[in-house]
Amino acid sequence: MLVEGRVVIVSARIGAGHDGAATELARRLRARGLAVGCHDFLDLLPGRLGQRLCDAYHRELEIAPRTWDWLLAALGTAPLAWVADRIAALALPRLRVVLGGSPGLVVSTYPAASQAIGGLRRRGELAAPFAVYLTDPSVHRLTVNTYADLHIAPNRHAAAAARGRGAPRVEWATPVVAPGFRPAVPGERGRARERFGLAAGERLALVVSGSWGVGEVEGITADVAATGAAHPVVVCGRNEALRDRLRRAGVSRVFGWVDDMPSLMRACDVVVQNAGGLTTLEALATGLPVLTYRSLPGHGRTNARVLDEIGLVPTVSRDGLEHALRTASPAELPVAEDPAALLATLVPPMAAEARSA
Structure with missing residues (x-):
């Protein structure tokens, strides 16, 4: 013992x-x-x-x-x-x-x-x-x-x-990021999109808001869609009410709790987040560009400020969202x-x- x-x-x-x-x-x-x-x-x-x-x-x-x-x-x-x-x-x-x-x-x-x-x-x-x-x-x-x-x-x-x-x-x-979060190998993105029912030829922006699905998620989703630069794929975590509201609003790519987030990340092209927590690190480890948009008050804003200052995750405004979605490039974790x-x-x-x- x-x-x-x-x-x-x-x-x-x-x-x-x-x-x-x-x-x-x-x-x-x-x-x-x-x-x-x-x-x-x-x-x-x-x-x-x-x-x-x-x-x-x-x-x-x-x-x-x-x-x-x-x-x-x-x-x-x-x-x-x-x-x-x-x-x-x-x-x-x-x-x-x-x-x-x-x-x-x-x-x-x-x-x-x-x-x-x-x-x-x-x-x-x-x-x-x-x-x-x-x-x-x-x-x-x-x-x-x-x-x-x-x-x-x-x-x-x-x-x-x-x-x-x-x-x-x-x-x-x-x-510390679990080993499953890694860049896609050739052919893996297509298989992941097929698994999650996502279109093969679209640019997809994964909208994440933590396990609780908190923050201005509906506004973020609408703004991403309005740019025309990427189609939003929204993960609501355990917030079933948010998931239902988004589906009633006509958002077609909405998930609740996802057991295999590494695969869903590898299916997407860019991540839009609002809190700068573990999901952000997981996305960076997966090789995806990450943007902060409409960050949560409190720790979300303080995290966003640091991530922007150190060059890992830029904070974008509504006016800059379309350009960022089209041109964002991945940053490497230190x-x-x-x-x-x-x-x-x-x-x-x-x-x-x-x-x-």
Whole structure:
């Protein structure tokens, strides 16, 4: 039984980006012979508080998305940061159970989990190495924890921002994207289009808005179609109401939850996104050009600004949308060390001996 070699990853089902990063990190760490357990931070909160917080955030993005600009800014102030820290501390009793048995490494992919784990380190209750994986290209105050041994950033800009917010050690690494997201080989695009019922000779723009299908998706779809430069293919995630509205509006290429996103991406020519999260990285890894258009307030806008500044994903206006859809070219993800390799270096020698026993 692996005890000291056990890695505990704490994520959260807020959208899909945090869980997606956790899942891929776990896969890579297991490939290195480590036992990995993944836990949802929301389930560590008392009662149904975690689900209520998740639902409230979801509803805010649906009903009053502009308030997320204000809330994100407010969470960067000391008073609300203190409140967020107090809420995170409510998870400590269950978190202590999850971390029992002397893990070899603890990894967080979610800000509130980072605050709670950092609280255990501050209290002297956590001896294991503690790492934070930053899932977004923009870095908020709450995503950095000064008690972590290592922060891993998805690009140099995020690494510099994390250092500026007090992270004691920061490394940047190639973003974690599942291996299925890769460029198409000859003939593969045609087969993918046939599978999804997409026309062979059209230029297709894949419109994505995260697993929740939030933001101005209907407006984005209408604007893309109006340019005549590409036909929109819309993925609504788990937002069935959005899917139904688009179909009633006459949009013919609409999908709900898609199990094989790598193939659907390889069927398309360009991706239009609004949040700058994991789907953006997956599209870039697939070799597609990506555009930001009508970005979500809050983290969507901060991510869009960084992605534009570092030259990975341009933000386009309505006037520039047609030209961008016709001429966009793919950008290459920065190549650096595998984040799992960086994490593995934190596992103490005793864990390595237990792992190989």
